[in-house]
Amino acid sequence: MKDVHAMAPAGVLQALGRVGISGVRKPVSIHRADGLHALAASFSIYVDLPATRKGSDLSRNAQVLAEIVDQTIVKPSASLEAVCVAIARELLRRHTYATEAQVSAEAEYFMPIGLTDEKTSFENFLLLAEVIATRSPGEVSVRKTVGAESVGMTACPCAMETCRTQLEGEYPLLKDPSMATMPIITHNQRNRTRLSFELSDDVDVEAESILEVISKAQSSQTYAILKRGDEGAVVLNAHRNPKFVEDVVRDALRFAAQNFRSLPDSTKVLVETESEESIHKYNVRASHRSTMGELRQAQQNNGLLPVNNSPSHSA
Amino acid sequence: MKDVHAMAPAGVLQALGRVGISGVRKPVSIHRADGLHALAASFSIYVDLPATRKGSDLSRNAQVLAEIVDQTIVKPSASLEAVCVAIARELLRRHTYATEAQVSAEAEYFMPIGLTDEKTSFENFLLLAEVIATRSPGEVSVRKTVGAESVGMTACPCAMETCRTQLEGEYPLLKDPSMATMPIITHNQRNRTRLSFELSDDVDVEAESILEVISKAQSSQTYAILKRGDEGAVVLNAHRNPKFVEDVVRDALRFAAQNFRSLPDSTKVLVETESEESIHKYNVRASHRSTMGELRQAQQNNGLLPVNNSPSHSA
Amino acid sequence: MKDVHAMAPAGVLQALGRVGISGVRKPVSIHRADGLHALAASFSIYVDLPATRKGSDLSRNAQVLAEIVDQTIVKPSASLEAVCVAIARELLRRHTYATEAQVSAEAEYFMPIGLTDEKTSFENFLLLAEVIATRSPGEVSVRKTVGAESVGMTACPCAMETCRTQLEGEYPLLKDPSMATMPIITHNQRNRTRLSFELSDDVDVEAESILEVISKAQSSQTYAILKRGDEGAVVLNAHRNPKFVEDVVRDALRFAAQNFRSLPDSTKVLVETESEESIHKYNVRASHRSTMGELRQAQQNNGLLPVNNSPSHSA
Amino acid sequence: MKDVHAMAPAGVLQALGRVGISGVRKPVSIHRADGLHALAASFSIYVDLPATRKGSDLSRNAQVLAEIVDQTIVKPSASLEAVCVAIARELLRRHTYATEAQVSAEAEYFMPIGLTDEKTSFENFLLLAEVIATRSPGEVSVRKTVGAESVGMTACPCAMETCRTQLEGEYPLLKDPSMATMPIITHNQRNRTRLSFELSDDVDVEAESILEVISKAQSSQTYAILKRGDEGAVVLNAHRNPKFVEDVVRDALRFAAQNFRSLPDSTKVLVETESEESIHKYNVRASHRSTMGELRQAQQNNGLLPVNNSPSHSA
Known part of the structure; x- marks a missing residue:
């Protein structure tokens, strides 16, 4: 029989x-600090x-x-990206004619979160x-991108100022200095934010740490269970x-620079x-695309900028 | 050659x-009060x-x-539902063995809207x-459902009350009677609402009238172009x-009862x-599913209910 | 604070x-014959x-x-539908003003399949x-629908006959009686089939049995791993x-009637x-919607119909 | 009122x-050789x-x-990309602080096609x-990418060879030399192909020409209306x-090189x-990403390669 591909x-x-x-x-099993996670992942490999x-x-x-991913059911891997690295290396081993292998994966990730401990429940992240x-003569080099996505909330600072001005006309007490810091109506909405790092194979970042940066960068994290008072909070x-x-x-970049101090300057951030x-x-x-080095440089150069000039907090 | 289907x-x-x-x-051309509309429609026919x-x-x-829809390019139809009725009738004519034909279509619809005339632009509806x-012996009967969908905005009345209570503790001036009607922060969000009527073939409703009901039923209509002051409004x-x-x-049902007075009691509303x-x-x-008759009955029975008991308007 | 909802x-x-x-x-853990399955499910509850x-x-x-689903992580449930039944019952318990609770869920399900044992790998189903x-006075009654979906393949019997006729003109040997059963080119494609049963709460069907019926009803099951000869098969x-x-x-209905003999006649099938x-x-x-009773009746009435009149098998 | 953005x-x-x-x-009106086309487009602009x-x-x-796109309803534009160029230039004019504007758009495009003239109907492309x-000092430079997507059909050459070998065992007449060119069963499927060119602002390509290249590159174009014999064809x-x-x-690249002879060598092709x-x-x-120059070079270098070595055409 002919080998048509060849x-x-x-x-x-x-x-x-x-x-x-x-x-x-594919189902993937990974071993995290808090125990085993069973992921349903989608892979593309080239x-x-x-x-x-x-x-x-x-x-x-x-x-x-099948071999590498199905094996995680028996022997869980450390991370989704570790599974992808193993796949990419094995692809180059079997496709002897290929010089580059590209593997991408995404998977829903459930973590227990809550405004208080007793209202903690599993919520979904990505x-x-x-x-x-x-492949170059004698060796295979690997670059990996590790990222996560979280859904939270933003409230618009500009419409808040506009509404304050409009309401001050109708409700003069609002102009009293004691009311200056009271939050005013604005439009708020669902926000979806993704943060990722391009790393060499020997450097790792934890998905939970990425998700923490994103949550802090949004106006607020959101939750599945919110009793009446919690909604207000x-x-x-x-x-x-x-x-x-x-x-x-900007805040995701700033918190990334603060929380991932050990990443090399050359690390790309998106x-x-x-x-x-x-x-x-x-x-x-x-x-925005940047590098950890650029972010550190920017923070040093602008270190004197007051951090509390956000218009919504000002009088 | 065998006729495998038969x-x-x-x-x-x-x-x-x-x-x-x-x-x-399929492209569909319909003739509305404001001129020709070219729709890109999706059809399913059974x-x-x-x-x-x-x-x-x-x-x-x-x-x-192809015959019926492509013909609208030359000779526009009155509405998307009129096109569907023509298709359904023709299906029964050609599938002589069939007793029922089902046709459904949806199409994006662009209308010019704006907070003011000079900020009017085309926005998308469905x-x-x-x-x-x-088919029954000697005749074909037709039932049609006509609907539309619009994206607007809702603001939560419950979280508004919660926030008011929480803020009153921190900002005592808020308890002053003059502040009682001032709108307070809450969560607000994108809302997608669909209203449809099941009618006999000789009764028509206008899509624009349906969209008007939906817009009034949401907390607010939204707009593509909003300059700073407009956002506040x-x-x-x-x-x-x-x-x-x-x-x-409830409000969509209420406004439907008010705006579509000529529809028969048997008209189904969803x-x-x-x-x-x-x-x-x-x-x-x-x-909620109801009929125009039920809605009218409910409005008569409850006519004495004060309409201004909405918590957000109360002192 | 006002109870706005009430x-x-x-x-x-x-x-x-x-x-x-x-x-x-939500993550859901269910306990099947072959062990634990971790599902990523999507719930809607009303x-x-x-x-x-x-x-x-x-x-x-x-x-x-959160309570019922998160608990399956600790104490796995028997099935996705069992989780839904528990949710529906608890909803009625807590929404004392409600008379009906509706819960729907879908989840990807991975099963190991393969053309041969050594080519078995996890594939996704739904x-x-x-x-x-x-709720009626003194009791709560429950109806549940249990279904599954599988992607397989269909090959068109009509285009096969057409192509046979066309090819016979160009390749006269094709008309030789020895060639009569040779499969001929046609169009074939991805097929997605869903089979579900509406049951009373005390009756169960296994998802694996539903998926088996679907696979037999399609022209062929498909597989993730197919080496060259396997593709041909x-x-x-x-x-x-x-x-x-x-x-x-028709075949899914037929095999459903054969494989689910213990289901009551009143069971609805879709x-x-x-x-x-x-x-x-x-x-x-x-x-098509039917009931197990109707299917059984149809099979009895038509029991004498030869099953091998499929055009593609005929000379 | 504060200008929060500034x-x-x-x-x-x-x-x-x-x-x-x-x-x-947004609705967009463009003027093509065959008349006006009303597009429903999706824009992203940054x-x-x-x-x-x-x-x-x-x-x-x-x-x-709104200004530029809504104006096409009155005065149709030459193409979707011309609309995008106008938007990008105007963005830089109004965002005086910006150095780069990015505009992307996609829109469904209906063209009448058919296997024969009387079976011609509108079908959808992208x-x-x-x-x-x-923006650089004193000038604005523009790069544009113009592409199109079409859905057609592929039939697998490898499974065809495998099936031939398997069928030859069962149907020995198939080995007769007169049967050598008879097409054999294989798997065939829906194929979605996209071809695009990155051009300087003064160079144009026609969407219809791109779609023609794609159709020739697939195993076959597909059609909405196919009577029985047509399906076979x-x-x-x-x-x-x-x-x-x-x-x-490879064939899309090859036909692109043949059909777009006037494009400069530097034109990028994807x-x-x-x-x-x-x-x-x-x-x-x-x-694959390439340039018109690379494609021309490859065709010259490999001009002597016989074009009829496709396994499915061989004896």
Whole structure:
């Protein structure tokens, strides 16, 4: 029987950047500080293809995935990204003609959170991993991106000022100095923020630490269980931290610089945030790419800037 | 060549309720009061199948769709539902073995709206149509459902009361009677509401009138273009009309009863609303099915109920 | 502090059919024959609301969900539907004003399958559960719907006949009697089929048995790992079982009648199937609702019908 | 009233790469060779933000969008990308602090196609446009990406060979030389392919020409209306052009080089293709980035390669 994949392609010889399988759903078991986590993950895995081959042997991709991922059910892995690194390395071992393997995965992640201990329940977050393994003579080098996404809340600082001005006309007592710090109505909404780091293979970051940075960068974290008084507390917290999407990005970068001190300067950082505006039918987005080195430099240069000049807190 | 569809099916003789094609994208041209509208619609069309036939001849469905819908490009139809009625009737004519045809369509609809005339721009809404044509000896009867969906905003009346109580402790001036009607912070969010009517073929409702009811039932309509002061006005409006999803449903039913006085008592009404809560990762929903007759009866019975007992308006 | 939810609503008194929360993501642990399964499930839970109340206390919904579902992590449940039944009953207990609770859930389900043992790997299926608990004086009655969905493959019997006729002209040897049973090219495609049963609370069906019926009803099951020869075997199998969506529905009903002999006659059965046609940009669908009693009756009445009249097997 | 957006941000001064609005739905009217086309488009538009500003004035984005896009209803534009270029330039004019504007749009596009003239009907394709406008002292430079996506069909060449071998054992006549070119069963499926070009502002490509390249690169184009014999013709055509996703990418690049001879060597080309495999639950993908210059070089170097070595055409 002919090996159709190994034949020369028809027409023009043309190497291809990426051939593979996408949207493969798999159960993954990972071992975290708080115990085992069973993830339902979606994988996409690719290799490049030289000009001399008609096809990439994709059944190898499915087999590598099955072997490495199914094995975590028996022997849990340390993280989703560790699973991706193992897959990428094995892909290069089996696709001998390939020089690069790309593996990406995302999985829902459940963590118990709550405003108070007795109202703690499992809520959903997202884990993200992306690995590129490159073969050069004698060695394989690996770069990995590790990220997470969390849904929280933003309250708009600009509409808050506008409303304050409008309400002061109708309710003159609002101009009393004792009312200066009272949070005023504005539009608030669901916000989805993603933070990720591109790292060399020997450096790790914890998903929980990434999620912590995101939660602090939003106007407020949100919760599944909120009894009546709790709703008030979350609303108040959000309105005492009104933020543009721009603020969410800046604060995520700032807290990332503070919380991940051991990451090398060369580490790339990406923040993406999207607010599902309550007063519009469309979304508002901001994003920024930087490096840990640049963030540290910016913080040093601007160290004297007062941190409490947020308009919503001012008199 | 064998007519495979007309053969007796293998195994067990079994009539089937519904066979057809779904997700067919088509351009539709309709003629409204304000001129021509070009819609990009999605159609699903089905007929039933008797036990004696192996298959439904689905190429007829595609052909009927093409003929009737493509023709609107040349000669625009009155409405999306009129197109669906024509399709359903023609399906029964060509599928001689069928006793029922089901056609559903949805299409994005752009209307110019704005807080003021100079800030008017096209915004997107959704049109919905569903038609069931039934063949009985000597005649075909048609029932049609006509609906629309609009995205607006809700502000929570409960968290507003909670926040008021909490803030009164910290800002005693808030307890001054002059401040009683001042809107207080709460969570507000994107709300998606759908209202539809099931009608006999000779009765019509206008999509624009449906959308008007929905907008009034939400805490506030939203807009694409909002300059600074406008944002304040929308936020204020929403907080002066705080609503649970329950209120949105009740008000949509109430306004429907008021605005569609000519619809017969037997007309079925369905309201569905969903708020993408800003303080939770999940959504909140309410829905109700009724008839115009029931709504009218309820309004008569409860006519003496004061309409201003909404907590957010009270002292 | 006012209890805003318990207040009388503004305007018209109007009971509402359904108020609740939707899209709540939760980890669920269930105990199956082959061991523990960790599911990532999506829940929607609702109760009705009397005319005298402004709002349903939705924080109870979130709390009930958290208590019952989070508890499965410690003490696994028997099934997704058992979790839903427990939620529905508890909802009625806590929403004392409600007469009906509706709970629906769906969750991805991983099972190891393979063409051969050594090519077995985890593949994804879908579990579906829906429960309605109704309160009448002195008791609560429960109806539950249990279903599953599987992705497989269909090959079109009609295009196969057409191609045979066309190819016979060009390749006369194809008309030789020895070639009569050779499968001929046709269009084949991804097929998604869902089978569900509406049961009283004391009757159970196994998800694995439902998935087995679906797989047999499609032209062929599909697999993640297929080495070269295996691909041929699956393709051959599908082309030896060419099926319209109509055939998939009829066969799912037929096999359901055979495999679930202990279900009472009153059990409702629903089959829905959708083929993502390779030769069209749109999908083809068929569905049918029946009862176990009707299916049994149909099978008895038609017992003499030869089962091998499928056109693709005939000379 | 404070201009909150123009204030210095709290904490760390940090320029941001991208701030804007996404998912804005708008009607767009474009003037093509065959007449007016009314598109329903989705826009995302962004600018960068200097470190000294707290916020980007997003109401300007909404206003620019409304002015330029709504104007096409009155005075149709030449293309979706021309609309995006106009938006990007105007964004830089109004956001005086920004150095880069990014605009992306996609819109469904209906074209009449058919296997024969009398079976022609409107089918849906996708138009894609992306524009980056960069401000440098004294001038604004614009790069635009123009692309399109079409859904067609692929048939697998490898499984065809496998099935041939397997069937030859069972049906010896198949080994007769006269049967050598007869297409054999394989798996075939829906394929989605996207081709795009990155161009300078003064160069144009026609969407219809891009769609033509894609259709030729797939195993077969698909159609909404296919009567019985037509289905056979499409199936035969696909099986006479069996293709891996790798082949689709290579052929799209090859036909792009042939059909777009006037594009400069520096033009970047991107092909992405995805087959929704009928024999797997996951998809198969291939993609490649190149330039027109590289493609021309490759074609010259490999000009002598015979084009008829495709395994499915060989004896």
